[in-house]
Amino acid sequence: MGTxxxxxRIVRFVAPMLAASLLTLTACGxxxxxxxxxxxxxxxxxxLSVGLFGDFGFKPxxxxxxxxxxxxxxxxxxxxxxxxxxxxxxxLATGAGAxxxxxxxxxxxxxxxxxxxxxxxxxxxxxxxxxxxxxxxKWQQGLAPGGALVGLGTDVGGLAMCYRTDxxxxxxxxxxxxxxxxxxxxxxxxIETGKKFAANAPKDAKxxxxxxxxxxxxxxxxxxxxxxxxxxxxxATNPDVKKAWDLSIQMIDxxxxxxxxxxxxxxxxxxxxxxxxxxxxxxxxxxYIQDQAKNAAGKWDIATxxxxxxxxxxxxxxxxxxxxxxxxxxxxxxxxTSAQNQAAVFKAIGNFPSIPSLYDQxxxxxxxxxxxNGAPVGKIYxxxxxxxxxxxxxxxxxxxxxxxxxxxxxxxxxxxxxxxxWAQVLKDVEGIK
Amino acid sequence: MATPRGGSVRTVAPxxxxxxxxxxxxxPARTASxxxxxxxxxxxxxxxxxxxxPFFVLFAAFGIFPLIYTAWVxxxxxxxxxxxxxxxxxxxxxxLFGDGYFWNAAFNTLSIGVLSAVPQLLLALLLAHLLxxxxxxxxxxxxxxLLPNVTSVVAVVVIFSQxxxxxxxxxxxxLEWLGVGRINWQAGVATSHxxxxxxxxxxxxxxxxxxxxxxxxAVPKEIYEAATLDxxxxxxxxxxxxxxxxxxxxxxxxxxxxxxxxQIIAEPLLFGAQVSNGxxxxxxxxxxxxxxxxxxxxxxxxxFEFGYAxxxxxxxFLLVVVVVGFNYLVVRRMRGGLDA
Numbered sequence: 127m128g129t130x131x132x133x134x135r136i137v138r139f140v141a142p143m144l145a146a147s148l149l150t151l152t153a154c155g156x157x158x159x160x161x162x163x164x165x166x167x168x169x170x171x172x173x174l175s176v177g178l179f180g181d182f183g184f185k186p187x188x189x190x191x192x193x194x195x196x197x198x199x200x201x202x203x204x205x206x207x208x209x210x211x212x213x214x215x216x217x218l219a220t221g222a223g224a225x226x227x228x229x230x231x232x233x234x235x236x237x238x239x240x241x242x243x244x245x246x247x248x249x250x251x252x253x254x255x256x257x258x259x260x261x262x263x264k265w266q267q268g269l270a271p272g273g274a275l276v277g278l279g280t281d282v283g284g285l286a287m288c289y290r291t292d293x294x295x296x297x298x299x300x301x302x303x304x305x306x307x308x309x310x311x312x313x314x315x316x317i318e319t320g321k322k323f324a325a326n327a328p329k330d331a332k333x334x335x336x337x338x339x340x341x342x343x344x345x346x347x348x349x350x351x352x353x354x355x356x357x358x359x360x361x362a363t364n365p366d367v368k369k370a371w372d373l374s375i376q377m378i379d380x381x382x383x384x385x386x387x388x389x390x391x392x393x394x395x396x397x398x399x400x401x402x403x404x405x406x407x408x409x410x411x412x413x414y415i416q417d418q419a420k421n422a423a424g425k426w427d428i429a430t431x432x433x434x435x436x437x438x439x440x441x442x443x444x445x446x447x448x449x450x451x452x453x454x455x456x457x458x459x460x461x462x463t464s465a466q467n468q469a470a471v472f473k474a475i476g477n478f479p480s481i482p483s484l485y486d487q488x489x490x491x492x493x494x495x496x497x498x499n500g501a502p503v504g505k506i507y508x509x510x511x512x513x514x515x516x517x518x519x520x521x522x523x524x525x526x527x528x529x530x531x532x533x534x535x536x537x538x539x540x541x542x543x544x545x546x547x548w549a550q551v552l553k554d555v556e557g558i559k
Numbered sequence: 560m561a562t563p564r565g566g567s568v569r570t571v572a573p574x575x576x577x578x579x580x581x582x583x584x585x586x587p588a589r590t591a592s593x594x595x596x597x598x599x600x601x602x603x604x605x606x607x608x609x610x611x612x613p614f615f616v617l618f619a620a621f622g623i624f625p626l627i628y629t630a631w632v633x634x635x636x637x638x639x640x641x642x643x644x645x646x647x648x649x650x651x652x653x654x655l656f657g658d659g660y661f662w663n664a665a666f667n668t669l670s671i672g673v674l675s676a677v678p679q680l681l682l683a684l685l686l687a688h689l690l691x692x693x694x695x696x697x698x699x700x701x702x703x704x705l706l707p708n709v710t711s712v713v714a715v716v717v718i719f720s721q722x723x724x725x726x727x728x729x730x731x732x733x734l735e736w737l738g739v740g741r742i743n744w745q746a747g748v749a750t751s752h753x754x755x756x757x758x759x760x761x762x763x764x765x766x767x768x769x770x771x772x773x774x775x776x777a778v779p780k781e782i783y784e785a786a787t788l789d790x791x792x793x794x795x796x797x798x799x800x801x802x803x804x805x806x807x808x809x810x811x812x813x814x815x816x817x818x819x820x821x822q823i824i825a826e827p828l829l830f831g832a833q834v835s836n837g838x839x840x841x842x843x844x845x846x847x848x849x850x851x852x853x854x855x856x857x858x859x860x861x862x863f864e865f866g867y868a869x870x871x872x873x874x875x876f877l878l879v880v881v882v883v884g885f886n887y888l889v890v891r892r893m894r895g896g897l898d899a
Contacts, residue, residue, distance in 0.1 A: 243642055387834050389836040391717075532844040536845050539844060540746070
């Protein structure tokens with residue numbers, strides 16, 4: 127009688143222990159799955175993950191890739207811009223969770239390339255053969271200080287200015303893109319045009335969205351931005367930064383701003399409602415506008431940006447060290463960034479290639495977009511990209527720009543005078559190591 | 560099973576085993592029963608621990624370990640991306656105590672905490688009191704109370720941010736109609752704190768009211784009847800009977816609400832993201848509504864300064880302990896029982 131009883135007790139004693147150890151086991155199993163593969167035989171089933179922020183227009187290309195690599199499955203993960211880079215940093219730090227191919231935007235690229243031991247050197251997989259195809263500065267951005275090839279470029283963000291033809295007409299301004307471009311060779315003339323616009327514009331329409339993006343554009347046009355080539359922050363000493371600041375303040379003072387921050391819900395609706403007449407428009411932005419303002423087709427057009435060429439945005443594709451299939455991942459990157467596929471992405475969603483031999487090809491040059499009133503986007507962004515002067519971006523680029531952007535925001539909200547705001551910007555930037 | 564086996568051992572042992580072996584095991588039966596007894600004792604003493612072990616194993620892995628590891632990280636110049644993290648002792652703490660933005664965040668946290676917790680708990684008490692009587696459709700009322708709490712925080716903040724919108728917000732429309740004029744809710748310190756506090760109250764008042772209601776239903780009805788006969792008003796009953804009788808519950812909600820309000824992050828982050836992408840993690844252009852948790856997020860996950868963020872996390876932890884302790888002492892001084 128007593129014996130089976132004690133047996134049951136043993137079970138009772140053991141069961142929770144077993145449950146606990148099972149839990150630990152499964153926890154370990156989760157992390158360990160996937161390292162069984164290796165070697166890269168073409169018959170082996172391989173799953174590659176691709177981590178992106180927003181849509182890169184890659185989906186149709188995966189299908190193409192699978193035709194030559196039938197054993198490879200591709201899974202795309204998308205996250206919002208800031209979250210994507212935060213997650214990537216966390217995954218690299220903990221050594222688990224990163225995708226096989228991770229996109230990095232230029233604002234972050236320097237921060238990540240300064241840690242080359244967290245990434246596979248793509249030279250090992252022969253991707254340095256691609257160097258001659260690329261815009262040189264774009265290629266350089268993907269290199270680690272020691273020379274390791276961390277990332278291959280996807281697109282560049284040559285600047286242009288998108289504007290609402292209907293609002294320009296209502297304000298009595300010319301609305302043809304050549305004439306509009308002629309209105310504002312410089313930022314000062316842009317402000318003058320804005321004042322003329324404000325005098326006759328419909329009540330609810332302002333000249334531009336908010337000075338934050340314009341500040342970024344003016345900085346992008348300078349030979350040196352917030353960092354010098356030696357990675358020192360030069361916000362306090364670079365006259366071009368102060369000039370961009372002063373221009374932004376002038377625009378606020380002239381009452382031209384709709385005070386709608388970029389990439390906010392109100393901004394998104396602003397495109398459709400016509401809350402602002404102009405917006406800084408790197409190539410990748412065209413797809414964004416088209417998405418947000420579906421009912422405003424044909425009302426937007428694209429002119430040249432005041433102040434000359436500059437780059438804003440663009441990305442690189444990298445292979446984190448923790449990827450178990452670096453060879454296949456490198457092949458995928460090689461494929462996704464090929465000249466042919468960069469051209470296909472441009473035509474599909476608007477991200478502009480970083481391979482200059484494409485710029486003069488007739489199918490790019492003659493490419494137009496109906497949404498933008500038939501604007502020859504191929505020609506506009508080719509010209510913008512050809513004239514680009516490279517600018518060095520530092521490791522804490524994003525933090526520095528946020529500090530300055532907040533300063534402009536304080537002036538716009540009337541919380542501080544421009545001088546107070548600038549003084550606080552300098553103090554904030556000083557704290558960024 | 561064991562008994563026959565024990566029997567067989569007993570019969571076999573003398574025939575095969577030599578005399579020394581027999582001397583060493585004089586009573587095999589006693590050994591078996593001794594083993595069983597020991598097992599029984601082990602069972603009685605160890606089993607309870609085994610049953611609770613899974614929780615403690617998980618708590619150690621996901622609670623204690625991160626706590627200690629964070630303390631370790633906070634003593635280093637630890638960048639999330641860099642592989643070289645030199646030991647720097649208490650430098651992070653020294654820098655933190657001299658960091659005006661940290662204390663700004665601490666002030667914002669306390670301010671938003673007080674603005675949300677005090678009206679929230681008072682309102683919850685009142686709601687519970689109103690519902691603590693025979694009503695029609697009682698369940699309906701109770702479910703309604705909990706509804707804001709099951710709504711996703713993202714949805715709440717997005718909707719409220721629209722209500723508090725500068726140009727097209729409903730609240731500003733009403734204010735303008737009343738002749739007060741528009742308010743840029745996100746721009747000011749007080750206005751942004753009020754806006755965020757309202758969002759928190761919206762989500763948590765009903766939840767606390769339900770907890771109070773549950774406690775109130777355990778208060779004997781006779782006391783109320785006696786009080787009613789004595790001519791005590793409903794509010795007087797709430798103050799003099801209900802409140803003292805549900806004191807442990809009040810202490811519980813005060814502590815839980817305090818801890819919750821010290822950890823507020825989603826509301827200010829999303830509220831900021833509605834007007835400016837860059838100013839989301841800094842809690843407004845002038846950090847006017849950056850809470851401690853948001854400050855920690857900015858340092859750790861936007862700037863990747865993990866060592867510094869860890870130091871901030873520990874100081875924040877100690878601040879929570881201090882504030883909760885203070886609140887506990889205050890609430891405990893409240894009159895308890897009916898004899899006071």
